Amino acid sequence: MTILVTGATGTLGRHVVDRLLRDGRQVRALTRTPAAAAAMPAGVEPAVGDLTEPRTLAAALAGVHAVHLIGATGQDHAPLRTGPEITAMAEAAGVRRITVLAEGDEGSDDGLGRAVRDSALEWTFIWPIDYMANTLGWADAIRATAEVREPYASRRTASTDERDVADVIATVLTRGGHAGRRHVVTGPEALTPADKVAAIARATGRDLRFTALTDDQARSQWRADGWPEEGIAFMLDMWATVPATVAEVTPTVERVLGRPPRTFAQWAAAHADLFFTDSQQKMPGENTQ
Ligand SMILES: NC(=O)c1ccc[n+]([C@@H]2O[C@H](COP(=O)([O-])OP(=O)(O)OC[C@H]3O[C@@H](n4cnc5c(N)ncnc54)[C@H](OP(=O)(O)O)[C@@H]3O)[C@@H](O)[C@H]2O)c1
Structure with a gap:
């Protein structure tokens, strides 16, 4: 089949x-x-x-x-x-x-x-809800400056490991028993961007900073980075209107897979090498800054 x-x-x-x-x-x-x-x-x-x-x-x-x-x-x-x-x-x-x-x-x-x-x-x-892999969008900044600068710093999302989403989809497609359902897939906790940066810092052993920006500061930074105006407007509008439900943890992974969802710390550990340049690579746990 x-x-x-x-x-x-x-x-x-x-x-x-x-x-x-x-x-x-x-x-x-x-x-x-x-x-x-x-x-x-x-x-x-x-x-x-x-x-x-x-x-x-x-x-x-x-x-x-x-x-x-x-x-x-x-x-x-x-x-x-x-x-x-x-x-x-x-x-x-x-x-x-x-x-x-x-x-x-x-x-x-x-x-x-x-x-x-x-x-x-x-x-x-x-x-x-919000793939954990979306944080790879920070990888260039982390490698170059050890800093993530973003607006809407207090937003929390129950981000999900894309591997868990894939496991849920594969299970639904192959085992059945989920017809007519709507599965909202989340991770086990709702985290702010600063929480995620701290988890990446722990996973990489690097000293990383998170800096909260106002909308105006974000606009200036993204313009300086060469973003188009529509892209800037889209991002700010998206974050201003994200529904509160993205912070709600659901039991979907546990119910469908019979195991807890992966944490962001686990995701960061599995992808730690993507936040280093080769010259920054040192022994695990050794401070590279
Ligand atoms: N990022 C998130 O947090 C998030 C959250 C919820 C839902 N989603 C949704 O999840 C989906 C997958 O996201 P992703 O991040 O895995 O996507 P992605 O990495 O951007 O990849 C997009 C995929 O869609 C395929 N595709 C795009 N347009 C297509 C078309 N016209 N016909 C056939 N295939 C097409 C591409 O195939 P080729 O380029 O090989 O043709 C590629 O495999 C998206 O629909 C996204 O909206 C994302």
Whole structure:
């Protein structure tokens, strides 16, 4: 039984592919580019197609039993508008089970959520809260200056390890029993950016600083870094309007996987080398500053 993973080359999807492969499943992985298809891990059946152009997906869906579908596409993570066509094609191809990555109200305003809910598929919506890997966006600054400077310093998020999200998706797709559910996936605690910087400092043995910025200071810094004005406005607006629910810890990982979610400290330990330059690498625990 073949499982089609979309978003397979991304931060989350590569872990979904990994998990399914390790579980001995037959995995087909979608990408838009032949070069990425050629670079898929051994044992994966690559498929080339574009979710925004459903006619390119027929071969990818042929003979598939279950699908993991991302709910946003492109560089700007725009909501997927072709959900109804993709859902109909999946049903026609004999797909039985689907997980759909969705934020908030199951993408109801773009038609994806409604199409999936109205389909005959065994559907489960997966809503991950803030991948821990998002902190890799700090890696350049940490390597260069040992400092993270950000606005909205008091915001807390129950960030989730993307490997846990992948484990939840793989379990739902292969074991069943989650039809008609919406799983909000979080880590075990709600942390501020400063908490995360402190955890990275402990994992790397480096002396790192977190500096809180006002909106104006953030604007100036990002302009100096060459960010476009729309990007700056998007980030500030996003942080100003993040719902309080992103700080709520859910029992999803424990319930679906029967084990506690990974902590940010564990994530930082697993990725510590990404926060060093080679010349900063020293013995574990040795202060490099
Ligand atoms: N970052 C977070 O905290 C967070 C939280 C909740 C939900 N999400 C959602 O989770 C999803 C995965 O995030 P990520 O960080 O893993 O993504 P990512 O690393 O940015 O990778 C994006 C993936 O989507 C694929 N893709 C993009 N547009 C596509 C299209 N038109 N047709 C087919 N495939 C397309 C890319 O495939 P190719 O480039 O190989 O074609 C790539 O595999 C996104 O939809 C995101 O909105 C993210």
